[in-house]
Amino acid sequence: MPIRQLSETMINQIAAGEVIERPASVVKELVENALDAGASRVEIVTSGGGLNLIRVTDDGFGIPEPELALAIARHCTSKLVEDINDIRSLGFRGEALPSIGSVSRLSIRSRTASGDSAAEIGIEGGRVLPVRPAASNRGTTVEVRDLFFATPARLKFMKGERAESSATSDVVKRIAIAFPSVRFTLAGTDRSTLELPATDDSPEGSLRRVAQVMGAEFPDNSIPIDAMREGVHLTGHVSIPSFTRANALQQYAYVNGRPVRDKLIAGAIRGAFADVLPRDRHAVTVLFLSLDPAIVDVNVHPAKADVRFRDPGLVRGLIVGAIRQALADAGIRSATTGAAGMMAAFRPGAASYGHGGPANGHLSYDAAYRASGSTGFDPSRSPQRPLDMQFEGADFVRARNGDFDEPDQAAFDAGSLASADARASQDMPAETLLGAVLGAARAQVHENYIVAQTSDSLIIVDQHAAHERLVYEALKNALHSRPVPSQMLLLPEIIDLPEEDAERLAMHSETLARFGLGIERFGPGAVAVRETPSMLGETNVQQLVRDLADEIADNDTVETLKERLDKIAATMACHGSVRSGRLLKAEEMNALLRQMEATPGSGTCNHGRPTYIELKLADIERLFGRR
């Protein structure tokens, strides 16, 4: 066959194959056009999941009648100004409308501010219909019917109506977050109506829009992010560690106002939360990056949802650093959503109390009240120097207190909390401890919960969760100072593993050795463990090694080395912590409380759950109807 030029319609249909994947992609393109036209209201209507009808109406500046034909012609745009390196609008390729028009029946009705009347143009499967007069207000209405009628192959790949309409909702929500001062409505026979009233462009307005989209509980369970590095500005909100989702769908990211789905940003978020979330939980995040358009490429794919940064390391570092800092500053806040249920559980049976029990609005058990906006634990409020605990963390604490010099290998026997050096708390009358943040330990109940008393509250500590966190922090700090002491096993433990796992572990043997885990290859499909970290004491080496293999397999490709080490530390900490069921003496309990006070981040365990809760005396009195 001779070489021939493709027809215009064919070219547009080929382009549509990339740009218009499904109805939601049409909605995205049309809404972007409305926003580029300066709209303050955008109304979207769909039916049949968007396959029958998509109609987007805006009150933007409209298209002058003589330009209607250009709007649906390929490579015609009013947006791209001279320089592909300086893109400030959402659209710039001039191919959305002709692509959509080549696979559907599309009409555009528009009126400009100066135009006396509206005009309309149509295009059906690539065939352009003549411009004719029409009636409408200022702005533009684009209607797309029978999407993919001209490309039945694509039509076959559509999921059900439900799936398509929910993909459309997602697109609208995603973009609406970036434009809080625009009112959006999404309605149709195939969905329940979504209404997002305009807020404003201030940080508060932006957060209100986020709450409209993500749910009213998000603002109370999130912390603000605002950081700048080398001209790149990061703002937004991230959820606190106890407010998570089973998938990453609720992570919204924007680059210069453009919604993006970017691996680098997703990886940075994962990295930033690696310390405080288990592998299968995901933070809820809304992050806006703004930077010079010249140092980010948005022209990576026709759908414009991918970006490339000139300096990916800078962006990643900024995100990880800013989120970690914000989490550290927010200290020990736990989710407020749990609090209501918790208080309900505390409330006495309402039926037997004439006045319906305590007034709930005022009940606050939540650590959030104490920490709100501040840094959580304030070690300086602790009435005494933190105790010399038996594990490495003590060195860190001492280092901060300026006496890091005493080598203390013997004290490293972390396995036994029972041998805690508890001098200080013995010397200290319990009454003086009442002023400490976590107070004086009074009892241990159900072999895992330490009940403590401060001057004005009751504290309940989950000893396992708390100790796990302390061990983790200690391990992390050890990692950055010197190798973790290890103990030789009398007989090396041989562990049979899938060959890939054995290989992975061997590749990380140096790192593991720094953690005190001496591991080496032992023929095909096996490793030998000769040394384990002393602080773990008696431990199930088989299980630990398998967990580590899983950890490495899961995180190798995306995590930086440090995050990987911290994750390994978290896994180790989990194995080495005081299990629930362990009886503690009063000095041991107090030692644990003091250690928690002295350790940043100890308000949540490695899995993001709170390590302690606080019930104010005032609230207890309300519970009993004394107030």
Ligand code: ADP
């Ligand atoms: P692009 O957005 O990349 O410019 P499109 O094919 O999406 O390409 O749109 C082509 C042109 O049509 C735009 O550049 C704009 O001038 C005009 N246009 C499309 N939709 C609207 C709208 N809702 N309001 C005003 N002008 C519009």
Ligand code: MG
């Ligand atoms: Mg466009």
